[in-house]
Amino acid sequence: MTHSPLSIDLDRSSPVPLYFQVAQELERRIMSGEMPAGTRLENELVLAERLGLSRPTLRQAIEYLVDRGMLVRKRGVGTQVIRPRVRRPVELSSLYDDLARVGEEPRTRVLRLAVEVPPDPVAAQMELPPGTEVYVLERLRLAKDEPLALMRNHLPLGLVELDEGELSAQGLYRLLRAAGVTLKMASQSIGARNATPTEAEALDEPPGAPLLTMERVVYDDTGRVVEVGSHVYRASRYSFELTLTG
Structure with a gap:
């Protein structure tokens, strides 16, 4: 062209x-x-x-x-x-809202929604006793019909009623805020690794393609853990932006 x-x-x-x-x-x-x-x-x-x-x-x-x-x-x-990467600021915001804000037309496929006992390390991050049941949510996020991220989240029960239809239509943080949850702060780490065959297929990438990773623990205004997230993003279509001051 x-x-x-x-x-x-x-x-x-x-x-x-x-x-x-x-x-x-x-x-x-x-x-x-x-x-x-x-x-x-x-x-x-x-x-x-x-x-x-x-x-x-x-x-x-x-x-x-x-x-x-x-x-x-x-x-x-x-x-x-080339099609620009989605550049996401590193702040307490949802990927859905970030994509909507820049006109990327976010869509969500809910791959799994269940109530079950999480692994002990996740329960510890959530500050819950081992054996406590929580929501487990797995989603594929798309931008303009192009796969962008795979997201796995754990949430305590009793905060919000999660529904597959609602989760397909809007972002998780919007649902939490609508339920009266005030998101206050997060602990977050960003890394990179190669895609597994399953991840590569879901994200339309070749096996072993580079992925960006984000691990996040989110707290509300009372100090309670409201979400533990583990996400992977296509490095070819996504980047994080940080503002550093001295």
């Missing part, structure tokens, strides 16, 4: 670097769908000349978007738009 010759109005008196102005405008067009996946950029030399930029400046803009998972360089093809 090609695109019409690229034209960008640049403010050369602005303190914003020219490469970043180019990158921001390209990002806007990609996210809005003006430059859909498959769109090829022109040769760097031709494009730099048209925009009145040096080639290193244009290359810096392109590299910025390559790093953000919006462009890819392919030998023999050139620079091409």
